[in-house]
Amino acid sequence: xxxxxxxxxxxxxxxxxxxxxxxxxxxxxxxxxxxxxxxxxxxxxxxxxxxxxxxxxxxxxxxxxxxxxxxxxxxxxxxxxxxxxxxxxxxxxxxxxxxxxxxxxxxxxxxxxxxxxxxxxxxxxxxxxxxxxxxxxxxxxxxxxxxxxxxxxxxxxxxxxxxxxxxxxxxxxxxxxxxxxxxxxxxxxxxxxxxxxxxxxxxxxxxxxxxxxxxxxxxxxxxxxxxxxxxxxxxxxxxxxxxxxxxxxxxxxxxxxxxxxxxxxxxxxxxxxxxxxxxxxxxxxxxxxxxxxxxxxxxxxxxxxxxxxxxxxxxxxxxxxxxxxxxxxxxxxxxxxxxxxxxxxxxxxxxxxxxxxxxxxxxxxxxxxxxxxxxxxxxxxxxxxxxxxxxxxxxxxxxxxxxxxxxxxxxxxxxxxxxxxxxxxxxxxxxxxxxxxxxxxxxxxxxxxxxxxxxxxxxxxxxxxxxxxxxxxxxxxxxxxxxxxxxxxxxxxxxxxxxxxxxxxxxxxxxxxxxxxxxxxxxxxxxxxxxxxxxxxxxxxxxxxxxxxxxxxxxxxxxxxxxxxxxxxxxxxxxxxxxxxxxxxxxxxxxxxxxxxxxxxxxxxxxxxxxxxxxxxxxxxxxxxxxxxx
Numbered sequence: 001x002x003x004x005x006x007x008x009x010x011x012x013x014x015x016x017x018x019x020x021x022x023x024x025x026x027x028x029x030x031x032x033x034x035x036x037x038x039x040x041x042x043x044x045x046x047x048x049x050x051x052x053x054x055x056x057x058x059x060x061x062x063x064x065x066x067x068x069x070x071x072x073x074x075x076x077x078x079x080x081x082x083x084x085x086x087x088x089x090x091x092x093x094x095x096x097x098x099x100x101x102x103x104x105x106x107x108x109x110x111x112x113x114x115x116x117x118x119x120x121x122x123x124x125x126x127x128x129x130x131x132x133x134x135x136x137x138x139x140x141x142x143x144x145x146x147x148x149x150x151x152x153x154x155x156x157x158x159x160x161x162x163x164x165x166x167x168x169x170x171x172x173x174x175x176x177x178x179x180x181x182x183x184x185x186x187x188x189x190x191x192x193x194x195x196x197x198x199x200x201x202x203x204x205x206x207x208x209x210x211x212x213x214x215x216x217x218x219x220x221x222x223x224x225x226x227x228x229x230x231x232x233x234x235x236x237x238x239x240x241x242x243x244x245x246x247x248x249x250x251x252x253x254x255x256x257x258x259x260x261x262x263x264x265x266x267x268x269x270x271x272x273x274x275x276x277x278x279x280x281x282x283x284x285x286x287x288x289x290x291x292x293x294x295x296x297x298x299x300x301x302x303x304x305x306x307x308x309x310x311x312x313x314x315x316x317x318x319x320x321x322x323x324x325x326x327x328x329x330x331x332x333x334x335x336x337x338x339x340x341x342x343x344x345x346x347x348x349x350x351x352x353x354x355x356x357x358x359x360x361x362x363x364x365x366x367x368x369x370x371x372x373x374x375x376x377x378x379x380x381x382x383x384x385x386x387x388x389x390x391x392x393x394x395x396x397x398x399x400x401x402x403x404x405x406x407x408x409x410x411x412x413x414x415x416x417x418x419x420x421x422x423x424x425x426x427x428x429x430x431x432x433x434x435x436x437x438x439x440x441x442x443x444x445x446x447x448x449x450x451x452x453x454x455x456x457x458x459x460x461x462x463x464x465x466x467x468x469x470x471x472x473x474x475x476x477x478x479x480x481x482x483x484x485x486x487x488x489x490x491x492x493x494x495x496x497x498x499x500x501x502x503x504x505x506x507x508x509x510x511x512x513x514x515x516x517x518x519x520x521x522x523x524x525x526x527x528x529x530x531x532x533x534x535x536x537x538x539x540x541x542x543x544x545x546x547x548x549x550x551x552x553x554x555x556x557x558x559x560x561x562x563x564x565x566x567x568x569x570x571x572x573x574x575x576x577x578x579x580x581x582x583x584x585x586x587x588x589x590x591x592x593x594x595x596x597x598x599x600x601x602x603x604x605x606x607x608x609x610x611x612x613x614x615x616x617x618x619x620x621x622x623x624x625x626x627x628x629x630x
Contacts, residue, residue, distance in 0.1 A: 004578060004579070005624065008624050011585055012323050012324075012621060012624070014585065015613055015617045019613060020325075023334070027313070027334030027335040030309055031608065031610035032304065033308040033609075034595075034607040034608075036068075036595075036604070039262060039302075040095070042261075043061060043291075043303050044065075045098055045133060046268065046269075048099065048193075049098075049190060052287065057291065062096060069108055072084060073089070073108075074112070074115045075091075077595075077602075077604075078536070078595050079594055084115060086124055087130040089115055092112070093112045093116060096109065100192070113199065117199065121200055122134065123200065127433060128146070128178075131143050132181070135182075136186060137188060137189060138187040138188065142185060146175075147183070149175075149182075150183075151236065151243055152236065154179075160220075161224065165352050165353070168438065168441040169441070170418070170441075173260065174262065176247055177263070177269065177270030181270050184274075186272070214429045216426070251286070252369060256286060260306050261293050261306065264286050290303070297609070305599070305604075310342050310362055310365060311375075316613065317331075317335040317383045318379065318618075319613070321382075321383065323620075323621040324621070327386050336387055339383055340397055343362055343401065346369070350372060352419075357404055359400070360401045361377040363376060375446075375447060380401065381398060385458045402459060405455075406455075412443055412474055413448075414448040414478075415447045415448045416442060416444070419441050423443070427440050443474060444496075445487060445488075445499060446488055446490060446500075447488070448500070449501070450502075451503070452468065452471050452503030453499070453505075456468075456505075472507060475504060476504075480493070485519070490596060491537055491596045493545045494535045494555045497559075498558035505566055526545065528549075528580075531576035533560075534548035534550045534591070536549075540602065550591045551591070552591055553587075554596045554615045557616045557619040558615060560578065560619045569627065578620070581619065581620070582616075582620070584612075595607040
């Protein structure tokens with residue numbers, strides 16, 4: 001074992017030295033949250049539509065989008081997407097032309113046009129965000145899937161079959177500006193707006209297939225609207241005011257809506273639809289907030305949908321603590337102080353379904369002050385746990401955070417990401433692609449597993465506590481037949497299985513339990529011949545495990561960390577995986593940058609630049625801590 005431990009020590013030392021060197025003066029790590037070309041395209045379209053001449057940024061985004069084009073003319077959401085992505089390709093084509101730095105006669109644009117036409121053109125777009133951008137800028141009519149939902153849905157009280165706060169927070173902040181624009185049939189074209197008419201291979205289908213379930217959902221909304229008191233005109237005007245106020249009350253200090261670039265872009269367009277001047281301070285501030293989300297690495301600039309500063313800082317600090325960097329080290333002290341300053345201290349939308357909890361969560365991005373989530377909160381709490389024993393400010397922070405996490409447990413025993421008991425199946429019947437994932441915020445295996453891991457390893461709780469037992473029961477009942485678990489916020493079955501398995505082990509479920517044994521067997525069955533693990537983003541769409549055929553650093557680390565958690569001593573498979581993980585630390589290629597973070601299945605995937613440091617460091621440290629004395 002001496003050789004492998006020596007190699008692990010070298011890897012740990014190399015990673016920690018790198019991280020200490022690149023820590024920012026304020027204690028943060030600011031790695032890029034890279035999420036394809038979609039937001040890059042939207043920002044170009046927005047700036048050109050508003051005649052904002054930020055030529056440096058527009059040219060940088062243009063060049064980045066162009067470099068991502070595939071030989072067949074398409075753009076992809078991930079490397080192994082089989083035939084390119086139509087929505088992403090239309091967005092890219094539109095933005096490149098609108099930028100003015102590409103022309104329709106350019107060879108690259110000719111290839112893009114040919115690909116888009118071969119896939120059916122604008123009429124075959126499925127992404128609701130793509131449709132919204134196209135409709136808002138005059139390239140198609142507002143789709144019925146949006147315009148059929150009346151604005152009055154915002155007025156329905158909680159005791160009606162449908163209440164607007166039954167939707168997830170993510171869907172609310174995107175849906176509201178879209179409903180405003182659809183209600184007003186809003187679009188804004190300029191003299192420079194490209195004409196995408198040549199992409200209309202067939203009639204654009206703005207209608208939807210009215211399934212029985214979707215019609216039932218619309219009927220419920222219409223039933224509720226019919227019972228509102230007042231004339232239709234009065235009620236509609238009240239709904240418009242409600243929608244406007246909903247947006248204005250959720251603008252963060254940086255000008256963004258809920259700290260998402262995507263919802264902020266929609267917000268700006270919806271404010272224009274409401275009659276706001278293009279130069280209104282709210283719009284100017286929002287544009288500044290979006291531009292501040294740009295990330296420049298090496299020779300490219302891209303737009304982040306929501307910078308991951310809090311998430312990265314919490315996870316990297318915890319990984320360094322596990323690696324043996326002491327709490328009195330200046331890097332840990334600075335990072336912990338930063339995290340303490342980012343803890344939320346006010347009630348917000350999360351409290352609607354959880355009214356008795358005291359604020360105490362953390363959000364994903366630095367500017368996020370009103371949308372905390374369970375995963376970021378446990379990530380931050382892992383860091384400050386040991387500091388809380390000697391510092392009262394950390395002790396108060398830890399107590400508030402712990403109680404907030406516990407309070408967020410759903411009635412079914414699992415944990416959601418953002419809001420408690422937001423799991424009304426009827427909302428998944430929306431005729432919108434991705435509604436099943438975006439419209440609700442149900443219990444998920446990765447959230448439940450990681451929460452249990454935190455509660456077990458850092459709070460001393462186990463399955464003898466009733467609420468922990470409910471969480472373990474939920475997890476075991478949601479295990480796939482093959483032994484895996486689906487992970488919502490990572491790719492995908494490897495991520496969910498790692499979170500579930502480490503969570504169950506942390507709260508005292510025996511490694512001999514049949515659920516854990518099935519999970520171990522499944523992980524070993526998908527190990528690659530080089531010792532690592534790799535899963536395709538296609539798993540997220542097909543809802544079954546799809547091998548990538550290559551080994552990624554983060555997925556290899558997740559699988560190994562899960563196996564280490566349940567094996568009392570190293571196995572040949574674990575050691576082979578460790579060597580593959582160490583080798584990946586020196587690699588820099590398409591596989592090491594493969595997106596292993598998930599945002600919205602089929603539409604949004606994330607390459608966290610931090611993940612090549614976080615998860616390998618954590619896994620190598622866990623191997624050393626558990627096995628070094630054997």
